[in-house]
Amino acid sequence: MADQQHQGPAGSPTSEKEKLGFDPHDPHGFHEGEEHGHHILSMRMLVVILALLLALTGLTVGSAQAEIIIAEELGISIPQWVNVTIAMTIATVKAILVVAFFMQLYYDTKLNTMILLFCLLTFGLFIGFTSIDMGNRDRIYSWKDGQHTPGGTGGLGLERGAFDSDRNPRRTTVTGPDGEDTGRTRRASEEVAGAITDYSADPDVARTRIDADVLERLERYQERRRAQRPAASPNRVTDLSSPRLFAPPDDEDGDGNN
Amino acid sequence: MTSIETGGNPPQHNQQPPALSTEPRWKRQPFANHWRSHAEDFDACKIGMWLFLTTEVLLFAGIFVAYAVFRMWYPEAFANGSHHLDVHWGALNTVILLISSFTVAASIRNAQLNQQGLLKINLSITLVCALLFMIIKFTFEYAPKWAEGKRPGVWFSYPFAADPNEHIWWSLYYTATGIHALHVLIGAGVLFVVLLKSFKGWYGPKHYTGIEVAGLYWHLVDVIWIFLFPLLYLIH
Amino acid sequence: MSTIDTHNAGQHAHHEGSYLTPHGGALATIWNWATTIDHKKIGVMYLFAIMFMFFLGGVAALGVRAELWEPTRVVTEVVEGETVTSYTGQVLVNLAPIVPGVESEGGISAGMNIYNRAFSLHGIIMTFMVIVPSVPASLGNFFLPLMLGAKDVAFPRLNLMSWYIYVFGSIFAVAAVVMGGVDTGWTFYTPYSTMTDADHLRVVFVILAAFILGFSSILTGLNFIVTVHKLRAPGMGWFDMPLFVWAMYATAIIQVLATPVIGITLLLLIFERVFHVGIFDPRMGGDPVLYQHFFWFYSHPVVYVMIIPAFGIINEIIPVHARKKLFGYRAMAFATLGIAAVSFLVWGHHMFTASGELAAMIFSALTFLVAIPTAIKVFNWVATLYKGSIAFNTPMLYALSFLFMFTIGGLTGLPLATLATDLHLHDSYFVVAHFHYVMMGGTIIAFVGGIHHWWPKMFGKLYNERWAIVGCVLVFIGFNLTFFTQFILGTRGMPRRYASYPDEFQFLHQLSTIGSWILGIGFLIHLGVFVHSLVAGRKAPENPWGGLSLEWETESPPIEHNFHHEPIVKHGPYDFDTVQPPHTDPAEFPMPEPLRPGERTH
Known part of the structure; x- marks a missing residue:
């Protein structure tokens, strides 16, 4: 064996282990009894895992297509969470198969599994706490909406109402190039979208003009936002369904100033 | 001999x-002289690689969090944007990456059993898969979309956008797949070095640290794609 | 009693020289150091690089304090029918000829522009290039393997690579300074970082520098985790490790788990700035607060990357120089891990004024958790000192300064964690003083104390104790004068990052500025002490302080492969009551007398 020629002049490991009370080549007993790192997967196992992975890929694509077909043919609107749950469950199963068998974590030391679990825990904390805040920002924005006048934030669409689709019910049906119904809707104020320069026709023009056009485009975008913004009203904050922790400052005349 | x-x-x-x-x-x-045995060297390299994979996962975590937040805010923009992606190319790329993962796992088995010929073949197939993935990504996904104006941020100029926030979707699409493609390239580069070394006979039973860690990296690239694929292509 | 067993004698039968022994001529020696994979040399190279960056950051800080000597006053006068605006009380404006791109604009004078660049420079250098790598990369690199009884860290070549990445990243940052500096603040908040200096590359350079430095940090952390797991000496279980090693381990976990997030954050920031992708831009439906979440998910845990190594150093200094067994070893180890765990739960407290109510409440409640493990630590240190034979030398004085200032820094964190008081104190000088008491009064003070503690071991030379104590006292006085005044300024409403202030703040600002000069003199004295020691210091014995952890077993400075024989650990690192330290004379370092009946040491 290759290992034996590297063991140096220390002598046979067992006798030394008896003398010292521990194995000098493995003092903390990492390798006692078994060899973690050298599990050999059978070819059959590998092929089965690959087949499973491919089948699951087919399943996830198929179920996504099936949902669309069901929704269109039968007119049932399937809630989004169904789609997300199915797709993410299948993805998780696939990932577990890859990690456990292709990456051999199933046969590996527990430490590597621990490392992965800590990693996922950190990921969970990151996405969880960020979502707690980002998911509740509409309350902040609608509260600030009544008091912040353009200038502090530049009035640049910080107001949540501007991009809250529920509050802007003015929607029109989107028609295709030939005037057919596409089944989608968009807000009235988005009609201006078509006015945006299409650079795709001439890439050279795009390269030279894009810098000069960046500001212009942003301004147009901002105008669209302003158009959607509902008029400031002192009663707006009370529209919120959930109870408020901070009472809004007095804003008697409703002009955004106290 | x-x-x-x-x-x-x-x-x-x-x-x-x-x-x-x-x-x-x-x-x-x-093995390096601060180790006590080959087995320890190998174990340590694996732990090190798993820690590195941790950092890679958390790097992509940022993109996933941004995706979650903006999808929570603009579900319609994301649904509309997702419709512009061709699920067939996405699925094909998934299959390609899965096969390449399989060949890497098989090449480790080859090294463990001292099957030098098969080892080189399997590694080569992996590299071909990586190449195919990149070709599909660029010629059939990025190029046509970019030409149609489906671009990130202020570059977005697609005239038939149905939602004012669709450029956010494209920003995240290009960021996520672009950084993933970069990892595919890095992984392919590492595997290429491993292939060159395998021609010099560096790998054999119990001495395949290089393939093992490069393989772990490659599988991770695959795992990331396993999650990116449904998130980008299959929502509606 | 010796901890060394000769079970593998003969493996290193030949006598090895110190790691500092030059190899041939000057060029050969430089080449040897530049390509070394010896953790000791890499640690020393890190030490000098960090000291240099500390000097740069310190100069910027002195500039900031100099500008605040007097408030800026705007003088408007009519000269020959034209209104002319001029400024008085500005100091940094004298640098205007050599700083590109700082013209007066929009009511901000050139001097104020330079001031903004100076505090940004100070923050960026001190955070990313000094405090984050300070203890782990220099002292940690040098002493972690020695304390574990290992020949090197797990991945020596990665270790060297991490040093080169550090230098490379620092060069990027310095290049940005030479190009005119940035005024984004160290946090790179959008839209400052995406809109200012739009026609210059230097902001991208600094962001790239921080991105690159992240890799260096990750590699160090990864290396340490594997080293602690795989390279402990025979006989050393987890709870036989010195607490400095525990601290390095906890730090490394945070580095590995948190640093990648700053990587992606800064990448996205560069995309935002260069390509205008819009995810942090409210005009395009993005959100700057999302950036703040991303940034603080890294940057809050990294605050503990800065302070936990300092805890580790204090854990070593206090028992050794008080010659007493550390009180509550296990509590200390678990508190270290506890702080590392809590560090991931509290980042939202940087956004109390920006984030939602629910998130703010959750984060406020979680933030108070930090106080528990930290208080355990402070209690244990004080309990260790109780009835110890305390030597008032430089390391111990630094440890005592640390206890004093860290306690102030920690306690002033509580009003900032409280939602109601934070609304008043947010972004005021109170915050500035708080984190300087923790970061500087904690980390830097412990770092300098640690350098003194281990200096004889690292370089084999003793330093001049008398002058070092003078420096230590000056640093203590200067630091408290500089920053305690800022607590008062903050509670009275002085906002941070302002180049000017109302006249009634001038006295306290001037006290603070005088304090910064005393602080600077103190550090210069330390520099002199170090240089003197290297040039003309007396040879140090193997164990000048009577320490018990493994690094004191080997020679001073250590030999190339650290130990002549692989050590076997048979006692704990703080068993001063039962074990005579290696290489010491019982007359100089006597064992404590047995306790009388009914007497307690704690």
Whole structure:
């Protein structure tokens, strides 16, 4: 064996282990009894895992297509969470198969599994706490909406109402190039979208003009936002369904100033 | 072993002791002198690689969090944007990456069993898969979309956008797949080095640290794609 | 009693020289150091690089304090029918000829522009290039393997690579300074970082520098985790490790788990700035607060990357120089891990004024958790000192300064964690003083104390104790004068990052500025002490302080492979009551007398 020629002049490991009370080549007993790192997967196992992975890929694509077909043919609107749950469950199963068998974590030391679990825990904390805040920002924005006048934030669409689709019910049906119904809707104020320069026709023009056009485009975008913004009203904050922790400052005349 | 048995030529004069020089490269590979054994060296490299994979996962975590937040805010923009992606190319790329993961896992088995020929074949197939993935990504996904104006941020100029926030979707699409593609390239580069080394006989039973860690990296790239694929292509 | 067993004698039968022994001529020696994979040399190279960056950051800080000597006053006068605006009381404006791109604009004078660049420079250098790598990369690199009884860290070549990445990243940052500096603040908040200096590359350079430095940090952390797991000496279980090693381990976990997030954050920031992708831009439906979440998910845990190594150093200094067994070893180890765990739960407290109510409440409640493990630590240190034979030398004085200032820094964190008081104190000088008491009064003070503690071991030379104590006292006085005044300024409403202030703040600002000069003199004295020691210091014995952890077993400075024989650990690192330290004379370092009946040491 290759290992034996590297063991140096220390002598046979067992006798030394008896003398010292521990194995000098493995003092903390990492390798006692078994060899973690050298599990050999059978070819059959590998092929089965690959087949499973491919089948699951087919399943996830198929179920996504099936949902669309069901929704269109039968007119049932399937809630989004169904789609997300199915797709993410299948993805998780696939990932577990890859990690456990292709990456051999199933046969590996527990430490590597621990490392992965800590990693996922950190990921969970990151996405969880960020979502707690980002998911509740509409309350902040609608509260600030009544008091912040353009200038502090530049009035640049910080107001949540501007991009809250529920509050802007003015929607029109989107028609295709030939005037057919596409089944989608968009807000009235988005009609201006078509006015945006299409650079795709001439890439050279795009390269030279894009810098000069960046500001212009942003301004147009901002105008669209302003158009959607509902008029400031002192009663707006009370529209919120959930109870408020901070009472809004007095804003008697409703002009955004106290 | 090599020169005498294969060609029958007289042994060449070599400065190294003949007993060592006839051994394959992987048997001569020493371990660094701060380790106590090869097994420890191998274990440590694996732990190190898993820690590195942790950092990679958390790097992509940022993109996933941005995706979650903006999808929570602009579900319609994301649904509309997702409709512009061709699920067939996405699925094909998934299959390609899964097969390449399989060949990497198989190549580790080849090294463990000292099947030097199969080892090189499997690694080569992996590299071909990586190449195919990149070709599909660029020629059939990025290029047409970019030309149609489906671009990130202020570059977005697609005239038939149905939602004012669709450029956010494209920003995240290009960021996520772009950084993933970068990882595919890095992984392919590492595997290419491993392939070159395998031609010099660096890998054999119990001495395949290089393939093992490169393989772990490659599988991670696959796992990330396993999640990116449904998130980008299959929502509606 | 010796901890060394000769079970593998003969493996290193030949006598090895010190790691500092030059190899041939000057060029050969430089080449040897530049390509070394010896953790000791890499640690020393890190030490000098960090000291240099500390000097740069310190100069910027002195500039900031100099500008605040007097408030800026705007003088408007009519000269020959034209209104002319001029400024008085500005100091940094004298640098205007050599700083590109700082013209007066929009009511901000050139001097104020330079001021903005100076505090940004100070923050960026001190955070990313000094405090984050300070203890782990220099002292940690040098002493972690020695304390574990290992020959090197797990991945020596990665270790060298991490040093080169550090230098490379620092060069990027310095290049940005030479190009005119940035005024984004160290946090790179959008839209400052995406809109200012739009026609210059230097902001991208600094962001790239921080991105690159992240890799260096990750590699160090990864290396340390594997080293602690795989390279402990025979006989050393987890709870036989010195607490400095525990601290390095906890730090490394945070580095590995948190640093990648800053990587992606800064990448996205560069995309935002260069390509205008819009995810942090409210005009395009993005959100700057999302950037703040991303940034603080890294940057809050990294605050503990800065302070936990300092805890580790204090854990070593106090028992050794008080010659007493550390009180509550296990509590200390678990508190270290506890702080590392809590560090991931509290980042939202940097956004109390920006984030939602629910998130703010959750984060406020979680933030108070930090106080528990930290208080355990402070209690244990004080309990260790109780009835110890305290030597008032430089390391111990630094440890005592640390206890004093860290306690102030920690306690002033509580009003900032409280939602109601934070609304008043947010972004005021109170915050500035708080984190300087923790970061500087904690980390830097412990770092300098640690350098003194281990200096004889690292370089084999003793330093001049008398002058070092003078420096230590000056640093203590200067630091408290500089920053305690800022607590008062903050509670009175002085906002941070302003180049000017109302006249009634001038006295406290001037006290603070005088304090910064005393602080600077103190550090210069330390520099002199170090240089003197290297040039003309007396040879240090193997164990000048009577320490028990493994690094004191080997020679001073250590030999190339650290130990002549692989050590076997048979006692804990703080068993001063039962074990005579290696290489010491019982007359100089006597064992404590047995306790009388009924007497307690704690």
